[in-house]
Ligand SMILES: NC(=O)C1=CN([C@@H]2O[C@H](COP(=O)(O)OP(=O)(O)OC[C@H]3O[C@@H](n4cnc5c(N)ncnc54)[C@H](O)[C@@H]3O)[C@@H](O)[C@H]2O)[C@@H](O)CC1
């Protein structure tokens with residue numbers, strides 16, 4: 123059993139692949155073995171989470187997820203706990219494995235009740251797993267609401283019931299209560315939906331048990347984004363070895379966005395960083411960052427540069443985009459550059475042509491920017507973030523970073539990544555500009571678009587995770603990588 127952290131490098135399998143893996147594993151084992159292993163694993167984690175627990179409420183559903191719950195109940199009873207099982211379903215219609223586990227729980231003397239115990243020390247949600255077909259209703263919905271709001275810790279079996287394992291969309295109760303009492307033990311495979319969209323909030327801390335099985339040669343739907351290698355610097359290197367970044371952005375009234383991206387690129391290790399403001403009246407100096415060099419956009423030798431374009435671009439960015447798209451050696455497109463491209467087919471053609479010329483490009487949309495590029499609405503993007511990122515990567519033949527909880531990194535021909543580290547302290551203006559600058563520095567240093575995006579997203583999230591709780595996380599400080607001013 124393993125706890126998932128930002129250090130975990132692991133494949134993520136969707137429901138269809140998980141079913142195939144389960145099928146192969148079950149065929150090679152004596153009947154009911156997998157469910158017994160699942161129940162034992164659930165009981166083991168339950169006992170570790172609530173060592174002093176006495177009453178454990180286990181809500182079991184109509185399928186095999188419920189079977190895992192019965193099996194865990196039998197185990198907990200055997201270990202001297204007091205499990206109380208409520209069952210949402212007809213025991214006569216349980217699938218064979220779950221039926222066997224139900225009988226085992228009964229034989230162990232587990233208490234079955236029609237309604238949940240008034241108090242419990244731990245709740246276990248074994249209502250629905252990968253077989254959930256619609257949002258839970260009736261007693262299931264009531265029980266879930268109670269579990270997600272009660273003071274007792276909640277352990278979800280395989281998935282929080284109501285979570286779509288493929289997409290992370292949520293059909294369960296409000297998730298307003300803090301997540302630090304939520305735990306999930308996912309079984310056999312790690313599922314992408316646990317790590318993006320509402321997955322993180324619904325699941326809380328995620329643990330994994332492979333039930334002694336391997337995934338064989340199943341292709342994962344995605345992988346968790348792993349820690350990038352530390353960048354060592356050869357003694358005999360010089361600033362030219364780390365490349366030049368130019369930030370094109372900062373229209374009138376929006377200079378800050380460009381400066382944030384530039385600061386982030388600088389602190390991420392770029393050899394030289396230029397700022398090209400889209401405001402003719404801009405002051406061509408940043409007193410806090412005298413390292414930054416200021417140029418007019420038309421004075422930049424784009425082919426030699428890793429250009430970060432769009433941060434604070436407003437409408438002014440439209441005018442420079444044809445040249446930027448046609449000539450930038452490497453390119454990060456963010457914010458208003460993405461909005462301008464979404465409105466203009468000729469810019470879209472130029473964007474697509476970059477790949478054919480061997481030029482590296484990374485788009486860093488948040489869900490609304492992604493929706494505009496795809497011509498859909500934000501809800502449709504959020505309904506399947508992996509699919510939306512892949513569709514954009516495919517459409518524009520480049521790397522796409524779809525931001526938000528569980529940032530997705532997709533590139534043509536690569537297994538998509540979902541970033542685990544990071545948290546909602548990043549939900550503050552300017553942190554996206556910082557990410558764009560960090561990606562730009564990676565491109566300038568020579569990384570592929572996919573590798574630069576993965577590394578920057580991981581480090582950006584890691585900074586947020588390590589940020590001291592008593593210090594404000596602002597984009598300016600994040601760009602510098604330190605809360606100390
Ligand atoms: N078969 C096995 O040996 C194993 C199964 N495992 C467990 O089994 C789960 C999958 O089991 P199932 O395929 O039976 O699926 P589930 O137990 O997730 O649910 C399927 C059942 O729930 C009903 N249902 C779906 N949505 C509902 C809703 N909103 N309201 C009410 N009823 C609803 C379906 O009609 C079906 O009866 C996994 O998530 C995992 O927890 C694991 O123990 C691994 C081994």
Ligand SMILES: Nc1ncnc2c1ncn2[C@@H]1O[C@H](COP(=O)(O)OP(=O)(O)O)[C@@H](O)[C@H]1O
Nearest residue numbers: 488525526527545546548549551552553554555
């Ligand atoms: N709830 C959250 N959890 C994790 N990361 C988040 C969350 N909210 C925002 N972020 C991250 O913060 C950054 C915000 O970027 P963006 O929306 O472009 O903001 P801005 O345009 O103000 O810079 C992205 O990297 C995004 O992934």
Ligand SMILES: [K+]
Nearest residue numbers: 247250281283
């Ligand atoms: K469940």
